Amino acid sequence: MALVKMQDMLHHAYNNKYAVGSFDIVNLDQLQSIMNAAEACRAPVILGLSEPHTDYFDLALLANAVEAASRRSEVPVAIHYDHGSGIEGAVRGINYGCNGVMVDASHRSLEENITITKEVVAMAHTCGIPVEAELGYVPDSGDELVFTTVDEARGFVRLTGVDFLAVSIGTVHGRFSGKPQLDYPRLRHINEALQIPLVLHGSSGLNEDQLRRLIANGIAKVNAFTSITDRAAKLLRKNARAKDEGYLKLFTDVRAEMEEEATRLMRIWGCAGRAAEVFEQCDPWQPAIYEIRFNLPGTDAEEMALITRRGQQALIQIPGVRAIKAGESINSNTAPRYCWQIQLACAEVVEPLKQHPAFINFTRRYLNDDATDRTMAVYKEQA
Template sequence: MPLVNMREMLHHAYGNGYAVGAFDLVNLDFLEGILDAAERCASPVILSLAESHFEYFDFELLLSAVEKAARNASVPVAIHLDHGESLQSAMNAINHGCNGVMVDASHRSLDDNIRTTRSVVEMAHGCGVPVEGELGYVPGVEGEDAERHPGKVSYTTTDQAIHFVETTGIDFLAVSIGTVHGRMRGEAKLDFQRLRDINQALGLPLVIHGGTGLSEDQYRQLITNGVVKINYYTALADAAGAAIRKNVEATENNAFTQLTRGVKAAVSEEAERCIRLWGSAGRATEVLTQCTPWLPVEHLIVYNVNGLDDEGVTEMMAKGRDVLSKIPGVREVATGSAVKTDAAYRYTWLVQFCHPAVIDSYRDHADHVAFADQLFRPVAGERISIDYAWIE
């Protein structure tokens, strides 16, 4: 049950003056280490998967483990797509278990950024999923030296932020005030007055990317001025790398399990340090009581057919599984037939939606309407349909 509505989670943080860590993970050691830290601290947490890391793991495979771990956790958890590259990326993430998404178009022109982000918002909100947009450009690459990817910092302005939020409908705004992705030398020079002005103008939960390497005082000032989600990866990766190097130096045993011993603990220790510093420790119970559980809806249809033989029914079902599974918010499409020959209804559809909002968006989606009107309803006159929510 502790997989919860991310919009409500971050609004709780915004109203109570703390930030939730959005920790990017790349394998099970990171997943377990981050969740262990959150549970030790009794803290809400965001498990984040960045599209720039997809070359290192199978996204859908790892995401299934992330969702399972989140539902088994004792603390409130959200699952977020970080730096998605397209509308299709966001839809794929939602359909496979993310309940928060970010598609990063900040490197494009303002008009292109608005168009891309708005299209994601329209799709995701139809699935009940909140959207993070980014305005301004934060240079660097997650987990790598920022100096290798300097780019050019483009700071967020208050006027553009107001226009961006109003025209896109985003739920959270990632701002550029001087941080960088990856490692940097020296202390970042952050424009807190700029952040303060943006926060006062928007009254909206704000996000910082490039959270590694800031001082304790800088973190506190970020949170004081509306930042409630801090993206964090590079320091976790460095802690994991240090644990591996220590093992290499300590043993001649090159077995994988020996070399990766202690990685989970190192990741967990760094995540715990951040959680306590950012003020979310001890907040789990109140967040759980004030946030809606993120539970799917099952759309069930039982029916009989007229005018189709078994082969025709099989073809119709196969077409439906292909078409309907591509609709935003559809987690799974299953079809079946009755085991007993004397059953009142012979066939069934079971379509899982990620959120109750999908009941309406699915019903009205052009692909569903076309399939239902052209292939299904003409032959399935006798049917019963029901939508039901999970109970945990």
């Protein structure tokens, strides 16, 4: 498995003054093009699943594809839940396989931003997962920009415990309507005050010199979407004007177009050629399995099916619980008869799981008094 801990990846980038690209994924063409570019460049990469984009795809299906691509990758990968609105989205992202989450309450008051971010940080850190937040406001093109201040940034990080901070220093999401006016001194002062990896949103439209100067002043993660998808859209329009040769022909060379742009950006950001040292210096991200084996004497098949349904409904909502598989021995002489495998984001989730009210209430009602031959074990998934 090529998944590595996102905090290790970004601290390596920060300490070595390069940036890792975070690409929000919306379909398989884009996923394949980004992975092809990263492997060709030997670059670490972050694959993003953005909450505002979930109207355009089935999150469960695309998350499975992103994780499958990560598992077979030849370069280090992290999976990031991007622009989450609060605790519910962050839990959903973690339970779908993300090992980094962003909470974006930058459009709210500073007090609300702190409160929401603290809640997400407390939950995610119990799962061993780092959190990115945004301070100031990086707007969509045409909206009013609110710069990040050094004093607010210092207090925000101290109060929330956030791991990475997206800063507003003159960029906008989407396309620039004019020439970017980037505040490099502001970024330098924020970096000096915080000494944590900083994040750039709204990178499309910046030239090579601007990007390198931003990275030299603390940017360790660069979000990229518009510059990639705009090239794809332009080619799709060109293909659509050609003679009608069917649906698939519309996508001719679209993947190669996105791959070319991603490759160009990875080389500018300085992450190209870094894969080997990132693998060497970053811990792998390893999902875990919490297994419970037990007997329930006197329980018939119908009762057991009801218990299983209620258990799955209760436990799947717990942060870090990714799936629950329930099985029954095919050999009636084998004890214990029942086996539950609770798939977890990582081994750090085990203790929070056992202390969660939903887990306590379920096991107290259905297992503690009646279950016999009960055994429990934790396994790390092998790469």
